[in-house]
Amino acid sequence: MMFQSENTRSFRIAPTMALPATAAARPLRLYALCARTSPAAWAGHHLHVRVASTRHLNVQASTEAGKLKTIEDLPGPSLATTLYWLFVKDYALKRHALQVEHKRLYGPIWRSKVGPYDLVNVASPELIAQVIKQEGRYPVRVELPHWKEYRDLRGQAYGLHVDKGPEWYRIRSVLNPKMLKIREVSAYASIIHEVVGDLLQRVELLRLRSKDQTTVADVSSELYKFGFEGISSILFETRLGCLQQEIPKETLRFISAVDEMLTLSDIVIIFPRWSYNILPYWKRFIKAWDDIYDVAQKLINKRVAEIAAQQQGGEAVEGMYLTHLLSSDKLSRAEVYISVTELLLGGVDTTSNTLSWTLYHLARDSRVQERLYSEVNSVCPGGRQPTTDDLKRMPYLKAVIKETLRLYPVVPGNGRFTTENEVVVDNYWFPKRTQFHLCHYAASHDKAEFPDPEVFMPERWLRGGTTRYQHHPYSFIPFGVGVRACVGKRVAELEMYFALSRLMQHYKVLPEDSAHVVEPKTRTLLIPGQPINLRFLPRA
Numbered sequence: 369m370m371f372q373s374e375n376t377r378s379f380r381i382a383p384t385m386a387l388p389a390t391a392a393a394r395p396l397r398l399y400a401l402c403a404r405t406s407p408a409a410w411a412g413h414h415l416h417v418r419v420a421s422t423r424h425l426n427v428q429a430s431t432e433a434g435k436l437k438t439i440e441d442l443p444g445p446s447l448a449t450t451l452y453w454l455f456v457k458d459y460a461l462k463r464h465a466l467q468v469e470h471k472r473l474y475g476p477i478w479r480s481k482v483g484p485y486d487l488v489n490v491a492s493p494e495l496i497a498q499v500i501k502q503e504g505r506y507p508v509r510v511e512l513p514h515w516k517e518y519r520d521l522r523g524q525a526y527g528l529h530v531d532k533g534p535e536w537y538r539i540r541s542v543l544n545p546k547m548l549k550i551r552e553v554s555a556y557a558s559i560i561h562e563v564v565g566d567l568l569q570r571v572e573l574l575r576l577r578s579k580d581q582t583t584v585a586d587v588s589s590e591l592y593k594f595g596f597e598g599i600s601s602i603l604f605e606t607r608l609g610c611l612q613q614e615i616p617k618e619t620l621r622f623i624s625a626v627d628e629m630l631t632l633s634d635i636v637i638i639f640p641r642w643s644y645n646i647l648p649y650w651k652r653f654i655k656a657w658d659d660i661y662d663v664a665q666k667l668i669n670k671r672v673a674e675i676a677a678q679q680q681g682g683e684a685v686e687g688m689y690l691t692h693l694l695s696s697d698k699l700s701r702a703e704v705y706i707s708v709t710e711l712l713l714g715g716v717d718t719t720s721n722t723l724s725w726t727l728y729h730l731a732r733d734s735r736v737q738e739r740l741y742s743e744v745n746s747v748c749p750g751g752r753q754p755t756t757d758d759l760k761r762m763p764y765l766k767a768v769i770k771e772t773l774r775l776y777p778v779v780p781g782n783g784r785f786t787t788e789n790e791v792v793v794d795n796y797w798f799p800k801r802t803q804f805h806l807c808h809y810a811a812s813h814d815k816a817e818f819p820d821p822e823v824f825m826p827e828r829w830l831r832g833g834t835t836r837y838q839h840h841p842y843s844f845i846p847f848g849v850g851v852r853a854c855v856g857k858r859v860a861e862l863e864m865y866f867a868l869s870r871l872m873q874h875y876k877v878l879p880e881d882s883a884h885v886v887e888p889k890t891r892t893l894l895i896p897g898q899p900i901n902l903r904f905l906p907r908a
């Protein structure tokens with residue numbers, strides 16, 4: 369999955385107009401003043417008011433353009449200063465922390481450039497809300513010309529990340545129903561439980577194999593296999609065996625190709641097109657994509673052959689996601705290939721890293737862990753496997769995951785590239801083709817929104833709790849909001865809730881070394897900077 373981050377690309381080809389500055393456009397301030405409410409309520413409201421408010425803002429944009437400030441008036445570091453921050457002050461892998469530093473220096477909106485890249489960074493919930501509310505009918509995160517070039521080279525369909533406008537929307541509308549409707553997603557509960565069962569067995573095997581018979585080293589890599597098996601079992605309707613002792617070769621090939629592709633994607637884009645045949649990166653980028661696509665294609669073809677055989681034998685074909693895509697007849701086979709590949713890409717590191725951070729904190733906070741354990745135990749006594757209905761009675765479990773995503777938003781900075789309209793944000797006017805960088809990490813670590821922002825405190829999210837307080841809904845949108853929001857949100861939540869509740873039923877988790885603090889790093893996604901090693905002590 370590709371998201372915009374502080375020092376990555378922008379393709380703003382905006383004509384800069386020297387417009388005189390005046391006071392802010394008054395209606396825009398309404399967002400900042402809006403009553404604080406729950407993110408869900410706000411998101412619902414947002415969907416309904418989107419069209420009206422967007423139109424209003426754009427009218428405002430064009431009529432008041434002459435009075436508003438422009439991108440040229442924004443504060444921000446020069447190219448040299450940014451390079452100094454990244455490579456001398458060592459923020460290249462801490463771009464999430466750079467958001468916080470730059471917000472402190474320049475305020476909630478600033479401009480930054482790296483080479484040809486020109487970003488408008490927004491880091492307060494009010495300004496993030498303003499950008500999202502003007503994103504138009506078919507929002508674009510960021511242009512990915514190198515992904516597009518690869519797809520053209522191989523004659524593949526574009527897919528969610530590259531397609532734009534109505535074409536993107538057409539694909540999304542086919543993918544959405546069986547991914548985003550709670551009732552539909554509940555159908556995946558039993559296969560997810562099977563995968564969680566394998567995870568528990570794997571944890572047991574690894575801890576018993578360890579020297580002290582309790583430690584599992586590098587929990588994230590195990591959870592990565594869980595994430596991969598979980599999403600594949602839904603997409604391909606088959607078990608791949610990623611959590612077995614011998615991990616299938618193809619799975620390993622996919623895992624390393626994804627890592628290579630994500631790393632190279634950030635590098636390839638920096639260099640000019642003419643250097644593709646001189647430098648090694650483009651060729652490696654192609655190879656990584658070829659591997660990813662090939663693994664996905666083989667899995668799809670295998671399932672297609674099975675379906676055909678079942679049909680020939682007169683069997684009724686029952687399936688989950690892939691069968692739904694193939695039978696809907698709304699996507700070409702090439703579009704199915706690329707869509708499934710992208711779902712696989714989006715569905716692995718995200719859930720696995722979030723779960724890793726959750727366990728890391730629970731291991732360090734026995735009070736929170738015991739409270740979570742007693743909630744799970746009271747809803748599902750005797751180690752009974754939770755159902756989706758049980759989850760409704762586990763507010764603390766959900767609060768724990770939310771708090772993890774607040775501290776470690778796996779997508780620390782998202783993007784919006786304006787294609788449909790000129791927009792006004794704060795009291796600045798921006799032309800079409802402006803690249804915004806939404807600094808979610810800075811927003812969810814702001815002490816004005818979340819007191820003691822660096823403290824892991826799931827109680828923040830409980831209704832009626834003494835420590836509950838109001839925050840702006842856009843200070844915490846880990847899955848995004850609106851039509852372009854994460855398509856895998858429901859599946860991710862189900863996977864994380866089931867895995868965490870069952871791990872709690874079986875084990876008390878402790879750090880291997882409580883003095884060893886693991887810091888996050890940004891590698892497109894926010895991931896643990898060092899391995900997380902944990903001790904798993906069986907519950908009686």
Ligand code: HEM
Nearest residue numbers: 711714715718719722779846847848852853854855856860
């Ligand atoms: C903790 C788990 C996850 C988090 C925090 C997360 C977060 C996000 C975010 C922030 C976006 C961008 C939304 C926007 O631009 O407004 C996104 C997009 C996306 N996510 Fe997730 N995600 C998670 C899990 C998943 C899973 C399990 C899948 C696959 C089933 C998935 C597939 C995707 C895809 C395909 C997109 C692109 C959608 C589009 O461009 O239309 N994600 N995700």
